Amino acid sequence: MSITSKEDLLKKQTEAQEKIDSYTCRILVCCGTGCVASGSMKIYEEMKRLCADLDGVEVVAQKDVPHIGIAKTGCQGLCELGPLVRIEPQHLQYVHVQIEDCKEIIEKTVLKGEPIERLFYKHDEKPCEHPEDIPFLNQQTRIVLEHCGNIDAESIDEYIAAGGFQAVVKAFFEMTPEEVVEEITKSGIRGRGGAGFPMGKKWSQVARIQSDIKYVVCNGDEGDPGAFMDGSVMEGDPYKLMEGMIIAAYAVGAKDGYIYVRAEYPLSVARLKLAITQAEEYGLLGDNILGSGVDFHLHINRGAGAFVCGEGSALTASIEGKRGMPRVKPPRTVEKGLWEKPTVLNNVETYANVARIILDGADWYRTIGTEGSTGTKTFSLTGAIENTGLIEVPMGTTLRHIIYDIGGGIKKGAAFKAVQIGGPSGGCLVEKHLDEPLDFDSVKKFNAIIGSGGLVVMDENTCMVDVAKFFMGFTQRESCGKCGPCRIGTKRMLELLNKITRGEGKMEDLDKLEETAKFIQSRSLCGLGKSAPLPVISTMQNFRHEYEEHILENKCRAHVCEAMKVYTIDPDKCKGCTKCARNCPVNAITGEKKEPHTIDQTKCIKCGTCMDNCSFGAISIK
């Protein structure tokens, strides 16, 4: 069936809604990456199998047996608690669902409407029946993620039923392209990819340039360690991204669009492909969309696993089939982007904001967030935190609110140490920053960036030199090799950090580290290099004492750096059982039977075998 006018779309919306309403019960199994990893596909298969049996019953015996639809929804947000299953219309949220639970869910909840209490999330011992009862979910403002977890990510009908493509209708039939650009500009939205460039400005620049061919490109090459926001949107609501791109194409006068998806996101690619096929079948992509005369074709390009391809000019080079390396600007992407044509390049989350801005207006959008950073921001909350997962909060929300109210605080009650924000291009925020609003401008002041929105929470068991080393290792591996500061400089910084964590550092190495960091930051060719030293700069700023301890005292307070671990046996606790001595691979432990043992530090290789084997807790790391 094809939808050739806005009336057709309304008809389709009613039809799709009726179909959804006709279900007496719907089982929504979360199939986001986190849940898939914890086995949600098996739950989905099992539910389907069990419901196939039910359908059999329905046909033969009773006419009013519940009609069950199982949707593959996108990320519902609580990755730690997967696999997640939601039951509608009762609106029950089950967590940690196992294969064995499926039958019970069908029998009790689906057929009888009875909730299963043990599958609810518990907050302070109290079961939370509905998603809204869970603090992690009820303190968010969801615009980008509004449909994620609520609709079947593989059904365009569900998206249409939820009001999908109405923003396209409004843009096409009630607004001129100039008005669309104006609305986006007025909304104040800034690009969510990291740099925070005003989206309206970008669109208006491309719209102004006279050219027969223009392109709309989406950056879905999310590559920061610990970031999965864009992936979740592509997996959970590919249609919203598509709608944003159609509107962008209309606004700037482009006929073709490309979504560049990182190779490591096969599910995103599959969902987007399906979404594009469905939209093409309906005529919502292609020529003369909704009879408006607007043509727009959408294509998918898969990356080849290079972090640098998140940089605009490297990304367009990669789509063109060239090596993904940034080039100098000018010319900028808006003037000469893909195939040297004017190009709008935004990231997934940015496009996913467009539909709501058009539908609800720029004035509404400006009420969310701060003045300089309007709207919401998605963050992927990971690390030493109780509730890891995907969240969306207004710009300007404090870190304290995110970590303690939404994230449930630090895992196992450990002490908070820092948050790495913005991935390997970002920096760390510490205790004193907890009450600062998170927005583009404020975070920059602390030598960090909002970036794409990765939040890695670290507690007292994290060594900050080791963290800096980890991120340096990442950017060093991912440097494209074009400019010297990044290609050689990051390697030299990594070598200095390795030296310090090996316990061989000297105080002058810190100066060298700082000097090199500043050079790379100011002299690199592209954003990857310019931001690569940030994790070192910010950890040196906030945790210089840890660096100095490594050098001067040969001490790693978090007991992370192997070379600085000193295993010791508490003579009061040691019973002289000899187990540690027998298991030590280098015979570093000596002692008489039933007498306290000792470790020869010159022989010890710090493997930790003795500690693992001690039954009396007598061995500790100092």
Next chain:
Amino acid sequence: MVRLTIDGFPVEVEKGTTILHAAEKLGIKIPTLCYIEDLLPDGSCRMCVVEVKNNGRTKIDTACTLQVSEGDEVLTMSEKVIESRRMTLDLLLSDHNVHCFSCEANGNCKLQDYAYEYGVSETSYEGAKSGGEIDDSNKFFRYDPNLCILCHRCVNTCTQLVGRGAIDTMERGFQSIIGNGEGLWADGTCESCGNCVQACPTGALVMKRTNKYRPYQAQKRVRTTCPHCATGCQMDLIVKDGKIVDVEGADGPSNHGLLCVKGRSGSFDFVDHKTRIRQPLIKNHETGEFEEASWDDALDLVANKFTELKNQYGGDALAGFACSRSTNEDIYMLQKMVRTVFESNNTDNCARV
């Protein structure tokens, strides 16, 4: 027009001009390693940084990419600029096999020149070198990744100027090297034109010529036209001790500094070759051997033979065919002789490659 000052000297240039070009206009030289005239700047070597003050703001950026703005006060040799260039060289040297004595490019190496100019005698960094095996597979030149500074002049020359695209950067980050992606250099689509070698600012790409020389030993450079085809590429022959030791593509109207494999590697070795025929030879019918003769004897012999043939069979029995390696003037003279002396129109040449 945009007005600015560079090192205190006022200059007026068109909008969109880069600082590098504006400085050139004033005769101020800014050091570059990766820059190639007429191409979109690579911007990767970071040597050409300059300090620009405007409206109370100061920035340091690369002169090859930065376009002039009204009122710019550009400093090409400020303390900060020099410090930045020193740091750039320091890092480059930290990943460079510094053995200048035995390096082919000694005396013809921009890295060496700049390191000397900016007083960077050795690197201040410890640490690994990216290194790699020397690729000796090409018959005419070799690539040594230990000397490569990844300026991409070779790649940009091959891809954008020659249009061959035989090489690109392989691997990434610190491990980056230049290659063809299919193993050795000779395994790819390289035509061995060697323009990459001429573009290389260090000793990473060098010709395998046997005539070793240092640039300062060259007595003279002789501008000439390539003797091979009719394109008429301009080239400089480099002469040491009265012998041609090297050739470089020169900026001629038809080649703009480029040469092909024949021009670069097949256009001068024969000059001093021991089997080169330097005298006319006439075959001795009794012994069957060629014997040296005077030009007069040789020309008389040929003239007599042609006259005999013409008298016996007519002009149409004769033809004159010019080699494409001849100059236009020689080819013209040949056809003139065929038409007027042979009285034949059977004349052509192979200058169509």
